Amino acid sequence: MSDSESTATTTRAGALARGSIGTPLNNTLAIARREFVSYFSSPLGYIVIGMFLLLVGFLFFIPFAFLTLGKATLQPMFNSISWLLPLICPAIAMRTFAEESRTGTLEMLITQPVRDWEVILGKFFGALGLLAVCIVATFSYPVIISRMGELDWGPVAGGYLGLLLGGAAYISFGVMVSSFTKDQITAFFVSFIVGAVFFLMNKALIFFGGAASVIEYLCPDYHFASIARGVIDARNIIYFGSVIFICLLATARSLESRRWS
Amino acid sequence: MATSDVMIETRELSKVYGAQRAVDRISFEIRRGEVVGFLGPNGAGKSTTMKILTCFISPSEGTAKVGGFDVFDDPLSVRSVLGYLPQRASLYPEMGVVEYLEFAADLRAIPKDQRRAKIKEVVEICGLKDVLAKTINELSYGYRQRVGLAQALIHDPPILILDEPTADLDPNESAEVISYIKEIGKTRTIMLSTHDLVEVKEACARVLIVNRGKIVADGAPDDLAAKSGNVKYVLAIDGGKDDTVRKAGPVIEAVKRVVADAAVKELPSDDRATHLEVNVKGSGDHRREFFRMAVENKWDLLELRREAVQLEEVFRQLTVGEGAPRRNAGAKAAVTSTAATKESSSDV
Numbered sequence: 193m194s195d196s197e198s199t200a201t202t203t204r205a206g207a208l209a210r211g212s213i214g215t216p217l218n219n220t221l222a223i224a225r226r227e228f229v230s231y232f233s234s235p236l237g238y239i240v241i242g243m244f245l246l247l248v249g250f251l252f253f254i255p256f257a258f259l260t261l262g263k264a265t266l267q268p269m270f271n272s273i274s275w276l277l278p279l280i281c282p283a284i285a286m287r288t289f290a291e292e293s294r295t296g297t298l299e300m301l302i303t304q305p306v307r308d309w310e311v312i313l314g315k316f317f318g319a320l321g322l323l324a325v326c327i328v329a330t331f332s333y334p335v336i337i338s339r340m341g342e343l344d345w346g347p348v349a350g351g352y353l354g355l356l357l358g359g360a361a362y363i364s365f366g367v368m369v370s371s372f373t374k375d376q377i378t379a380f381f382v383s384f385i386v387g388a389v390f391f392l393m394n395k396a397l398i399f400f401g402g403a404a405s406v407i408e409y410l411c412p413d414y415h416f417a418s419i420a421r422g423v424i425d426a427r428n429i430i431y432f433g434s435v436i437f438i439c440l441l442a443t444a445r446s447l448e449s450r451r452w453s
Numbered sequence: 454m455a456t457s458d459v460m461i462e463t464r465e466l467s468k469v470y471g472a473q474r475a476v477d478r479i480s481f482e483i484r485r486g487e488v489v490g491f492l493g494p495n496g497a498g499k500s501t502t503m504k505i506l507t508c509f510i511s512p513s514e515g516t517a518k519v520g521g522f523d524v525f526d527d528p529l530s531v532r533s534v535l536g537y538l539p540q541r542a543s544l545y546p547e548m549g550v551v552e553y554l555e556f557a558a559d560l561r562a563i564p565k566d567q568r569r570a571k572i573k574e575v576v577e578i579c580g581l582k583d584v585l586a587k588t589i590n591e592l593s594y595g596y597r598q599r600v601g602l603a604q605a606l607i608h609d610p611p612i613l614i615l616d617e618p619t620a621d622l623d624p625n626e627s628a629e630v631i632s633y634i635k636e637i638g639k640t641r642t643i644m645l646s647t648h649d650l651v652e653v654k655e656a657c658a659r660v661l662i663v664n665r666g667k668i669v670a671d672g673a674p675d676d677l678a679a680k681s682g683n684v685k686y687v688l689a690i691d692g693g694k695d696d697t698v699r700k701a702g703p704v705i706e707a708v709k710r711v712v713a714d715a716a717v718k719e720l721p722s723d724d725r726a727t728h729l730e731v732n733v734k735g736s737g738d739h740r741r742e743f744f745r746m747a748v749e750n751k752w753d754l755l756e757l758r759r760e761a762v763q764l765e766e767v768f769r770q771l772t773v774g775e776g777a778p779r780r781n782a783g784a785k786a787a788v789t790s791t792a793a794t795k796e797s798s799s800d801v
Binding site: 223300305 | 511529530542546548
């Protein structure tokens, strides 16, 4: 390396010329790409995809729910899959920050010229990418159903959108919990338990009396079911968007608090 | 910033964890092109200071600038001008060496058409040619450190902060890493934290010793050693035809006339010359006087060597000697004793 290259020029203010800093999009994509690829460098990615497809296949073929309705529909499958999200998403998100904190790679990452929110979004989208692979792998099911009868593709598209949005909400929660701890197993169980509690609350609204409507609105499963019916309601989109935003914001605060601890 | 030559600057920098002051109002400057050793015992505040300078953690008080950019106000610019190798460089184990360097180049926004050349360059500097096809988890610790160093160099930074780059390396690996640091230090400002004082003497022109969060010494390794205690001279004098010099007496007397309070010891020798070890208190340099002494007496001066007290001894005095008995005392006592240490070493 030549002297002229390595000895940066100084500005009038006495500071060095700023080094290269990537655009937010490039940095986010670079981190997301690394995160996504890393799932397939360990058994985790394969286990998650395998488990998801196994359970979805089980839910799809064993009850043959779509046949009992007398019409070609995937709605029973989507409804059944919804309970998988609180299990699968924490497994995907558990390592995002916890593992990096434990191994020390987070220090290497954060001391690069990247903004905290680029790191958070990169990890979030990397994890979402794995869920997207799981979801895309189920595309053969609507194709099979459509050969058995007239399939209304609106609810199918809605169901997949709901899966993606619901999954994104659970993943954002998992990412947030992962940023609070250095133990990915702890991150998994906390995310799973909280997700499962919200899921079950939606199934037991009768016990909440007057608060039932509020509880119902807070449960992701309610909004997912609504979208899976093929009704794209702005309230559902806003709900999922808000959950994702709040969780990622809390993740940012968590990262920030490390600096001051 | 005093001048544009100051690459790293701290002013009254502190970091407080609960009741403990990990870094206690330290101020120092590192100028362009300096390779500075940052020494101190475990828990002295070295890594904390480095983490502040790299914007990984925030200071509780005080200011710090790197490359003229404030670590608090402009962390992105700070990170853009420095390369950082944290203690026990943690790399993504599942990534290949080249894949990891490409990722680092990506985050450093190195244009795609320059990436291959940059990676090739750091691979050569850090000696990674033999392991390019391997994943990081297949590498020895020494090679992982080299990969960490390579990622720190990939954007050709003017400033490098290296936190114990040779920790846990075997002697051969350490020597190699230090030789890389010396090589890259020819064109960069480097702040190097290590426990190995031999490495410091080899690689660093200046040393900052930190103890209990405070800077207790700052200077060139030899100067620190010399200023802190006795200086030793080794003389070999041959009297030629003057047979009296074969007996050490006249030489010792002459030496005593030069430095009255010198402690002189005759060293064993297998030649006809007189070999002396002269211990002198203080930091002065008496070599010229010893030379004149030999000339005036018409003696042949075969050897004249000045050796400062070893840096290891200085380090021990500054960081252990006084503080050790109070190591388990409370935080308040620790701060007090550190202050005392600094006062006692203010002439260092």
